[in-house]
Amino acid sequence: MIEKLKFFLTVTGNNLWQFRTRNLFSVTIICLSFLTVGIFVSLTNNLRATARELSSNMAVAFYLDKDLTAAEVDAVRQAIGAPAFVESVRVVTPDEALERFKASFPELADIVTGLKANPFPASIELRVNAKASASKEVVAFVEGVKMRPGVTDVLFNQDWVEKMQGFSRLAGAIGAFLGGILLLTSFFIISNVVKLNVFARKNEIEILRLVGGTNLFIRIPFWLEGITLGLLGSLLSLGLLFVVISLFPVYIGTSLGSLQELLRFRYPDLAQSLLLLAGGAATGFIGSATSVSKFLKV
Amino acid sequence: MIELFHIWKQYQKPYWALSDVTLQINDGDFYFVTGPSGSGKSTLLKTIFRETLPTEGQILINGVNILKVPDNRIYTLRRSMGIVFQDFRLMFHRSVFDNVAVPLQVVGVGRKEIRRRVFSTLQKVNLHQKMWELPGRLSYGEQQRVAIARAVVNNPEIILADEPTGNLDPELAFEIITLFKEISKQGATVIIGSHDRELIRHFGDNILFLQKGKIVGKEAHA
Numbered sequence: 001m002i003e004k005l006k007f008f009l010t011v012t013g014n015n016l017w018q019f020r021t022r023n024l025f026s027v028t029i030i031c032l033s034f035l036t037v038g039i040f041v042s043l044t045n046n047l048r049a050t051a052r053e054l055s056s057n058m059a060v061a062f063y064l065d066k067d068l069t070a071a072e073v074d075a076v077r078q079a080i081g082a083p084a085f086v087e088s089v090r091v092v093t094p095d096e097a098l099e100r101f102k103a104s105f106p107e108l109a110d111i112v113t114g115l116k117a118n119p120f121p122a123s124i125e126l127r128v129n130a131k132a133s134a135s136k137e138v139v140a141f142v143e144g145v146k147m148r149p150g151v152t153d154v155l156f157n158q159d160w161v162e163k164m165q166g167f168s169r170l171a172g173a174i175g176a177f178l179g180g181i182l183l184l185t186s187f188f189i190i191s192n193v194v195k196l197n198v199f200a201r202k203n204e205i206e207i208l209r210l211v212g213g214t215n216l217f218i219r220i221p222f223w224l225e226g227i228t229l230g231l232l233g234s235l236l237s238l239g240l241l242f243v244v245i246s247l248f249p250v251y252i253g254t255s256l257g258s259l260q261e262l263l264r265f266r267y268p269d270l271a272q273s274l275l276l277l278a279g280g281a282a283t284g285f286i287g288s289a290t291s292v293s294k295f296l297k298v
Numbered sequence: 299m300i301e302l303f304h305i306w307k308q309y310q311k312p313y314w315a316l317s318d319v320t321l322q323i324n325d326g327d328f329y330f331v332t333g334p335s336g337s338g339k340s341t342l343l344k345t346i347f348r349e350t351l352p353t354e355g356q357i358l359i360n361g362v363n364i365l366k367v368p369d370n371r372i373y374t375l376r377r378s379m380g381i382v383f384q385d386f387r388l389m390f391h392r393s394v395f396d397n398v399a400v401p402l403q404v405v406g407v408g409r410k411e412i413r414r415r416v417f418s419t420l421q422k423v424n425l426h427q428k429m430w431e432l433p434g435r436l437s438y439g440e441q442q443r444v445a446i447a448r449a450v451v452n453n454p455e456i457i458l459a460d461e462p463t464g465n466l467d468p469e470l471a472f473e474i475i476t477l478f479k480e481i482s483k484q485g486a487t488v489i490i491g492s493h494d495r496e497l498i499r500h501f502g503d504n505i506l507f508l509q510k511g512k513i514v515g516k517e518a519h520a
């Protein structure tokens with residue numbers, strides 16, 4: 001068994017070297033295809049992570065009428081209750097709001113200090129459970145509270161989360177579409193390269209048949225060739241992807257300004273990297289197997 | 299034992315490459331099949347190793363009708379045979395060693411054993427010093443010897459050789475047929491298609507004469 005495996009690997013190595021130019025061409029195409037897929041994977045990773053971050057920090061602030069008394073504020077607070085999706089509820093008094101403003105914008109602190117009355121209204125802040133952040137239930141709840149007397153305004157960053165999730169889905173879809181087309185191209189390239197190799201080795205295949213080689217014995221080196229081409233292409237694409245991710249912020253990222261955060265690439269994780277490699281091997285194997293079964297009538 | 303019953307083969311109408319050939323070859327027989335060009339020598343050999351199917355008839359090898367063996371099992375038949383082709387059929391981008399090793403590799407013989415057997419076989423055909431050469435760099439005669447070495451390296455039960463000495467000088471041709479004869483003495487059945495009268499006269503235990511696809515004579519000198 002080990003002897004046969006060694007033999008197949010040697011034959012595969014020899015064959016890959018013998019037709020190195022066309023094999024190099026197919027590795028390049030596979031690499032570019034998987035690089036495109038990889039770029040979209042890392043872009044989607046970033047958008048997803050941003051959406052996750054926003055979701056986990058999702059807060060709703062209900063601003064109350066300035067004329068409400070402390071008892072009326074408390075009544076609104078009681079009316080909000082404690083729904084299951086709310087992690088915490090906090091009443092922010094006008095004084096607290098003023099202090100926060102001063103702490104957040106120290107350069108503007110003088111402006112508010114000079115005012116006779118505190119311009120900030122009281123508010124009720126809710127932190128929403130990340131899992132429920134984009135649910136209809138939360139939206140309905142916010143809309144309900146907004147209609148209550150005494151509530152003048154609401155700040156809800158759900159729009160951003162939805163936008164991020166939308167971008168993430170869009171990037172994923174574009175990646176899947178482009179990647180799909182390019183993977184199909186890789187598949188056909190491998191299929192045709194292996195077909196050419198089959199034709200170029202027709203004489204050898206004939207000899208193997210005549211000395212008692214089984215179908216499997218004849219086919220295995222071609223399969224291994226396809227798998228090797230696919231693996232090499234995807235491995236190379238992973239290497240290039242890491243280079244792109246490392247160099248992007250240095251050369252292009254800074255010129256993007258605030259968009260840089262959105263277009264920041266994240267390294268694919270181990271599972272995604274392994275999936276890309278397995279995808280390369282699978283594309284190579286299927287391309288080669290299709291070609292061999294079609295053109296190798298043994 | 300190889301038995302051919304009423305074998306007919308037609309490649310193109312109205313010519314018959316083989317006409318009603320019936321023949322029995324016993325284990326260990328040393329056979330020459332001779333006749334002019336186009337008499338059906340090559341076709342007869344090709345039908346025995348099933349490179350071509352007869353139009354009619356039956357071929358039994360050790361009692362098995364080889365025409366009924368499914369395509370995906372035909373390798374079992376071919377592993378018991380060593381074949382020397384008229385056009386050598388060598389792999390020109392592989393070394394002499396690799397060419398001769400192929401029948402051993404397909405049955406999964408270990409690397410050391412392959413090295414030992416290939417070297418000893420190449421010694422027999424006097425090519426061991428060119429083991430790592432590519433066949434394209436060898437003379438026709440040497441290429442033919444590579445093909446012969448490949449046919450005998452796995453000690454097959456049956457050896458079929460189509461004009462195996464066609465490109466060899468008389469001395470080497472004599473040596474090669476002597477080698478086949480020795481293999482035959484060890485129990486292998488050897489069938490050689492040739493029109494070299496001198497060799498046939500010297501070595502021919504059994505001679506089958508073909509003309510226009512028909513058996514026109516048989517001689518046995520055993």
